[in-house]
Amino acid sequence: MVKYAANEKFPKLYFPFVSYAKAMKADPNGGDTFRKKFTEEFAKDFKSKPESDRTMGAMYFFDPKIVKELAKQKDEFVEKLTLKKSDSISFKDAGSLLSFELAKQFTEKTLEIGQPIVKGYIPEYSQPFITGSLWASVTKPKEVNDFPDLTKDYKLLFELTDFNWKSDKETAYKNENYFLVETTRILNLHAGSGIPTDRNKPVYVLHSYAMDILMNNDNYKKKYKVDNPNLALIKQLQSKGAKFVVCGQSMTWQGWKLSDFTEDVKEAFSAKTALTSYQKQGYILHKIDAQRQ
Template sequence: MTTSNIALAGAEQFAAGSVIKNYGKHAKVQQDLNFDKSALFKVAFDVSEQGKVGEVNRKIETLARFINMHVANGVPAENIHLALVVHGKAGFDLLKASLYQEKFKKTNANSALLQDLMKNQVQVYLCGQSAAYYDIEHELLEPGVKMALSAMTAHAVLNSKGYSLNPF
């Protein structure tokens, strides 16, 4: 076995993707789990932890990595349908840039990432119960972010539409 086709340890092995260029670096790996490259991927991601203030929330960036690495491995971008369900303090990462700046005195590094994700068929939902608890009104959110009754409801609805839940 040669090492040219396997992932080597180290951040330098991770490269930007062709779809979401500024986020979602991934490594080339020798894989043993084959998948149908023409399959439709419908996956929901759950994020409850707020990222470090002023930095990209790495859990949100995971969606960019999912898109980039699958497209790099032959899956058409139009076959990738992702949903981001946000609850808890992570809701603050969905604030409009100006409001985030006002609240935290730092730039919302998630704003551009969220816009890139939504331009690539990602649906972003904020738990309405968390929003009510943290006083985050719909008009405070990045354009395109949708409000759900709850994170539980969003996951139930997405599951009924064939979305699997990413376990991490």
């Protein structure tokens, strides 16, 4: 029997690993005995957990979409380590790499047999306004009784200042910008709540490092050696009425011209004056940056 020290605090989210460890002890080769043992132990353990733990455990380990995304994150993490070109690895990075590998081994052996047990606990996703990344998706709550006013316009002002997380600078340029994707999740939340999509009125104000997101493909390719992965999403947003505004002060200091960006980008005197102006017009500010996520 797998036991833990009395003072050991096992992370709640990772409770399926306990069943996995017991099954591996019974059958290290991962055969029929493993499958039988895991099914028995996990079904019993899952049933004993509170609803919140069941939902989180089901989603994180047995939702194929999440599993696929985590596999992608592992590949990107390995690429980042490779790009560092170092003959050593930090303790933190080594721990992350081992966690990714353990998660991979776990899902390879348990995804199929665990899904029937967690059935009904994996949330259903939708993208009612902007489509694309999994992280733009929203779920449908079960007991909503506080509703928005569907007769009003929802003026959303997004301020973007960052291009990447500090820990993700090596590979961020190859993927859709996380902060831009987060704004699409916010838009989908509004649409999912019942607000008509034509009443969503998004304006984006970008300054500092975030302006690279808007580069036209030629300029992006010159700087990063790959096509701009954000352009399709930006075009989709513009087709849904989104307006993109860049900071004139940043433009001047960095030597930008509007022709350096994708089409239909506006230049304000400064980001700060644009933010003030739109808020005076009733727009609600959502500041999306690395410090506030």
